[in-house]
Amino acid sequence: MVETNIDPQKFETFIExxxxxxxxxxxxxxxxxxxxESATRLTGAEASSLLLVKPESRSxxxxxxxxxxxxxxxxxxxxxxxxxxxxxxxxxxxxxxxxVSRDERFHSQISASIDFETRSILAVPMxxxxxxxxxxxxxxxxxxxxxxxxxxHWLEIFATQAALAxxxxxxxxxxxDQIDVLQDQMNGxxxxxxxxxxxxxxxxxxxxxxxxAETDSSVLIHGESGVGKELVAEQIHQRSARRNGPLVxxxxxxxxxxxxxxxLFGHVxxxxxxxxxxxxxxxxxxxxxxIFLDEIGDLPPALQAKMLRVIQxxxxxxxxxxxxxxxxxxxxxxxxKDIAKAVEQGEFRSDLYYRLNVLPIEVPxxxxxxxxxxxxxxxxxxxxxxxxxxxxxxxxxxxMETLLSYSWPGNVRELENVVxxxxxxxxxxxxxxxxxxxxxxxxxRGGEYEDKSxxxxxxxxxxxxxxxxxxxxxxHQTETAKALGIQRTYLSRLIKELEIK
Numbered sequence: 001m002v003e004t005n006i007d008p009q010k011f012e013t014f015i016e017x018x019x020x021x022x023x024x025x026x027x028x029x030x031x032x033x034x035x036x037e038s039a040t041r042l043t044g045a046e047a048s049s050l051l052l053v054k055p056e057s058r059s060x061x062x063x064x065x066x067x068x069x070x071x072x073x074x075x076x077x078x079x080x081x082x083x084x085x086x087x088x089x090x091x092x093x094x095x096x097x098x099x100v101s102r103d104e105r106f107h108s109q110i111s112a113s114i115d116f117e118t119r120s121i122l123a124v125p126m127x128x129x130x131x132x133x134x135x136x137x138x139x140x141x142x143x144x145x146x147x148x149x150x151x152x153h154w155l156e157i158f159a160t161q162a163a164l165a166x167x168x169x170x171x172x173x174x175x176x177d178q179i180d181v182l183q184d185q186m187n188g189x190x191x192x193x194x195x196x197x198x199x200x201x202x203x204x205x206x207x208x209x210x211x212x213a214e215t216d217s218s219v220l221i222h223g224e225s226g227v228g229k230e231l232v233a234e235q236i237h238q239r240s241a242r243r244n245g246p247l248v249x250x251x252x253x254x255x256x257x258x259x260x261x262x263x264l265f266g267h268v269x270x271x272x273x274x275x276x277x278x279x280x281x282x283x284x285x286x287x288x289x290x291i292f293l294d295e296i297g298d299l300p301p302a303l304q305a306k307m308l309r310v311i312q313x314x315x316x317x318x319x320x321x322x323x324x325x326x327x328x329x330x331x332x333x334x335x336x337k338d339i340a341k342a343v344e345q346g347e348f349r350s351d352l353y354y355r356l357n358v359l360p361i362e363v364p365x366x367x368x369x370x371x372x373x374x375x376x377x378x379x380x381x382x383x384x385x386x387x388x389x390x391x392x393x394x395x396x397x398x399x400m401e402t403l404l405s406y407s408w409p410g411n412v413r414e415l416e417n418v419v420x421x422x423x424x425x426x427x428x429x430x431x432x433x434x435x436x437x438x439x440x441x442x443x444x445r446g447g448e449y450e451d452k453s454x455x456x457x458x459x460x461x462x463x464x465x466x467x468x469x470x471x472x473x474x475x476h477q478t479e480t481a482k483a484l485g486i487q488r489t490y491l492s493r494l495i496k497e498l499e500i501k
Contacts, residue, residue: 009042029063031165036064036136039158043122043151045138049073050162051085052134060089060135067139072114083107084121085135092132094124094156098146122147124155126163133166192234192247196379199371201364201471206235208474212359213239218311220296220356221334223363226413229334230294232363237290242330245289248282253295261303262319271320281318283310287327296356297337297348304349311355331356366408366415368468373403376412380419381431393429402433463498466491470500 032050040048047067051060058080065073081090087105088095098120100106111118119140126134136159141147197203212219213236221229230249237247255263258272266281283291293299299307310316311331315324333356342348366372377395385392395403408414422435466484473479481491494500 032162033064035158035162035165036066039136039155040066040138043138043147043155044142044145045122046140046142047116048139049085049137050134051078051089051137052166053080053089053132060085063134067116069114069116073110076110076113078107083110085123085137088123088125088135088137089132092125092127092130094152095121096147096149096152097121098141119144120147122151122155124152124159126159126166128163128167133163136162192238193231194379195228195231195235196372196376198375199369201369201468202372204471204474205232205361205363208361209235210239212236212361214241215359216241216330217358218331218333218356219359219361220339221332221361221363223334223336224365224411225336226411227363227365228412229336229363230292232361233290233292233332233334236332237292237330240290240330242289246286247290247292248286249292249294250282251294253298257300257302260300261306264303265306265316265318266325267319268321271318275320279318283316283327283329284325286329288329290330290332293331293333295335296333297335297339297342299348301347301349304352308349308352308355311352364471366411368464368471370404373415374400376415377403377419380416381423384420384423388423390423390426391429392423392426392431395431396433399431399433399436402436402438406438459498462494463500466494466498467500470495 036048036050039045047070048065049062049070050064052063053060060078060080062074062076065071067073078086080086084095084097084100084103084105084107086107097103097106100108100118100121106118106121108118117140122138124136125132126136136155138147138151138155141151195206197206209232219233219236221232223229234247237243250264252260262271262279262281264281264283266279266284267275269275269278306316310327310329314328315326317324339348339353339357343350343353377400381392381394384390403415403418410417418436418438419431421437422431426432426435466480469480469484470477473483477491477495478488481488484491
């Protein structure tokens with residue numbers, strides 16, 4: 001029996017690198033750096049390089065270079081077959097040259113250009129399915145020694161690990177690309193937003209969204225400005241049978257009445273002074289899909305009747321035309337106003353309100369779903385890091401406490417703006433309260449209860465407390481009353497007294 005002696009240090013490093021292969025798939029360059037560092041250390045080399053083959057040109061470029069001249073080496077490249085590394089890549093074979101001055105394959109121009117004396121080289125190919133994709137190259141054995149067959153053996157093992165890392169990276173990229181394609185197909189068109197729902201309250205809202213999406217009824221989305229009503233509309237559309245159709249958005253408060261009518265329903269040439277051509281309206285563009293009418297509470301009274309007809313008959317006339325246009329459109333509307341109160345005051349048509357409010361859904365303000373704040377802050381931090389080319393790591397504990405204690409009158413939109421400003425001005429690894437620049441008067445410690453009497457504060461607390469309980473139990477009053485330990489009739493009275501909608 002032949003007894004084999006294995007260097008414990010080299011074997012331990014091999015196991016460590018092998019374990020890391022599966023953990024660095026999203027950052028293969030970090031793993032390749034780690035592999036090259038270990039190979040350099042264990043072969044006793046003064047410097048080293050990892051070269052990758054460019055498939056399009058079949059040339060080799062220095063991906064990673066270690067040693068006193070590593071940064072300078074990376075500006076060079078080799079043709080396939082050029083130099084010792086090029087020879088290895090061309091023939092897919094390992095090579096030990098312990099006296100490069102006597103080897104005609106040695107490419108001396110690089111060493112001369114960076115003023116570095118190269119005495120010996122050990123180079124091995126990195127293979128994927130027997131195809132050379134790169135080369136590991138060790139330069140100059142320390143103490144003037146010679147590279148050995150044992151060094152070659154271990155370097156080939158490391159080259160296998162490096163090739164695995166490259167293969168994993170390619171597989172990961174292919175899967176990620178496939179996911180992107182599938183996401184694009186699901187979205188139909190680009191422009192949708194990511195929905196962050198870490199809190200139980202928002203997760204319950206998404207469950208409601210999933211049930212609503214299965215129908216074709218109109219939906220009225222309530223919520224304060226900046227809570228994400230448009231994102232909820234996107235989720236409803238994406239989860240519906242109309243997901244492959246268009247999602248057309250209209251802000252009813254952004255345009256004056258004459259322009260809004262043309263924007264919604266289109267016009268024919270000559271309908272008014274500037275109508276020099278026919279125009280297709282948003283309803284017609286949304287045919288087969290969904291139209292999202294934001295700020296529907298600002299719809300002028302004259303257009304409310306026309307909107308009602310579209311909902312009832314699925315038809316309308318363009319401005320300046322008497323020819324009806326039929327469309328198959330699902331209507332999602334959103335508002336931050338109390339439309340029920342506007343109906344009572346005669347400012348909004350009751351029949352239109354009831355048609356829109358078939359399936360109501362309320363998006364809670366950020367102060368009622370504080371569990372979402374860390375997830376949203378991290379999401380915005382990542383986005384603005386990419387946009388500003390910065391690498392801010394996160395928030396200090398004090399900064400996160402500030403975010404969690406702030407009342408967020410501007411909701412998610414305000415949080416987004418705060419994080420963007422903080423990333424722009426931050427010159428450290430972590431964002432501090434100073435970079436957030438939040439008005440402390442807006443925190444929970446002052447916030448909603450500031451300048452209120454004890455009675456008013458207790459009433460406000462009761463309103464929030466009962467509303468949260470109703471949200472958790474799907475607005476089922478019997479279940480909510482049981483959870484709160486009170487009679488259902490008493491809960492109903494509180495809802496009416498506290499004006500909880």
